[in-house]
Amino acid sequence: MVLVRKSDISVVMVTFGASxxxxxxxxxxxxxxxxxxVIWDNTQDGNEAGALARLTGDHVTVFSDGSNGGFGAGCNKGFKKTSSKYVAFVNPDCLVTADQLLALAEDIEEYGGQVGAVVPRMVYPDGQIGISGGPRVSISKELLAATRIDDVLPERIRKVAISAYDRVFVRGSGYSKVYESGGLLDTEWVSGFCMIMRSSTFQAVGGFDERFFLYFEDVELSNRIRNAGFRVAIDRNVTAVHFESVTTKNGKGSAYWRGMATYFDIKKFPVRSRIAQLMAGLA
Known part of the structure; x- marks a missing residue:
């Protein structure tokens, strides 16, 4: 078994006003x-820059070029400041330990590099399990989620509903599998809230697509990783706390739908892209 050390892992954290x-x-x-x-600052605010500068110290550096090209662009720029075997992209609103990142890196080594990217199980501060990966993106599922019907359903009923949706509409690992106990779960995509991979894999697939500003860049990157012959997976034995953004928690904002529109446009689904654009205008 190949030994993985914490010192083999670099973290890239992109922030916008979240010091x-x-x-x-x-x-x-x-x-x-x-x-x-590596903390990449996408803001152009002097006060925020000052607050981040005070966090600089041993093993922590802050960079900015004075522009905001979005989450993926910030990740790509931050990655260029690293030189380790593994890179982990961690959101500022994610609480994860170095030991947990090490466990995820060990997943990659355990399967001989077959796993291209792996994420932990997402848990919200209230203990509720979040979605850190899933099946192929579905416009019908997203429109159903936009009704926020799951907000009013009891937890048990919500899980039953998700399981029923998976049986009818999903091939392979559906969303219900995310809630089940177990180890590694192969999915179609994994979330960029806490994603780790070999630096060589990130380079090989070309990094994040900078046509995205925010949202769905992680889904598209996952697609390219899988197309390159790797697996993407959730390790359900490793958990990380995610303080979900206010915009997403209060309903899908326009940025979310614009990201989806970009995704479907790249995938050459013009009708789905147009629907997402219309939803962005209504959000």
């Missing part, structure tokens, strides 16, 4: 045990 959450994330992460933590 307080960056601080909380670093407190949990304990960067001195890792190779490096």
């Amino acid at each position: 307080e959450m960056v601080q909380k994330s670093l407190d949990v992460l304990r960067p001195t045990t890792l190779n490096t933590v």
